Amino acid sequence: MMGKISFFLGLQISQSPRGIFINQSKYALESLKKYDFESCDPVDTPMVKKSKLDEDKEGKQLIHHIIV
Template identity: 90%
Template sequence: MMGKISFFLGLQISQNARGIFIKQSKYALESIKKYGFESCDPVDTPMVEKSKLDEDREGKAVDPSHYRGMIGTLLYLKASRPDLKFAICMCARYQARPTEKHVYAVKMIFRYLRGTVNWGLWYPKDSSVALTA
């Protein structure tokens, strides 16, 4: 018989008598280091409240491949971090012609991630959640 799973497709899985916890802190820490955010100050939210992210035709263009790399890295974290989904998807809309404004928004997500690196999903064993088809 197989033992308890602890790592699967980049997801760190912890099981105990009370439930299952899924996180991606290892991947998050590697991503923070890869893009140079290991010494940044964390922020409380992944996006500025009432942020008006738009196409920004007047803004200074930045390297699209670097921007896409950061977005792709963050998209993979959505598997265990629903708190990041909205902000990441807002930034992902502007991959064709990103500007400094868009990069600032992505950096904000990384700063938020820096302060919440150990967050994840908790599935309690005795919950009243019922799956229906």
């Protein structure tokens, strides 16, 4: 059996008792380097900090292979 997944399709995946976390920091850093933007100043993203997303229990189930 294989171990825990850590990278998939350019996404970094971290698993902990608190949940599964997905980010694209490696992809973002590679893109900044590719286009010579490594020295640019960062800006805040317009997102509420520490917001928690709730499960949509009434939503339709997605078939993931159609999306990918």
